[in-house]
Amino acid sequence: MPPPLAGSVAWNNGATLNLGWEWDLFGRQRAALAAALGQQRAAEAEAHWTPRSSCARPRA
Numbered sequence: 061m062p063p064p065l066a067g068s069v070a071w072n073n074g075a076t077l078n079l080g081w082e083w084d085l086f087g088r089q090r091a092a093l094a095a096a097l098g099q100q101r102a103a104e105a106e107a108h109w110t111p112r113s114s115c116a117r118p119r120a
Contacts, residue, residue, distance in 0.1 A: 084090060 082089075
């Protein structure tokens with residue numbers, strides 16, 4: 061194969077990986093997780109106890 065017209069070919073390949081970690085000194089992440097889990101559990105409980113049929117007796 062003949063050499064390129066400009067004289068040379070160069071390849072510059074690279075990869076970057078960035079990782080980060082945030083210290084949870086005041087429990088902000090733990091509190092956010094607990095709130096999200098509480099909301100999920102409340103939604104599941106509400107869905108479980110909500111009547112599924114229009115034939116169900118209305119609540120007094």
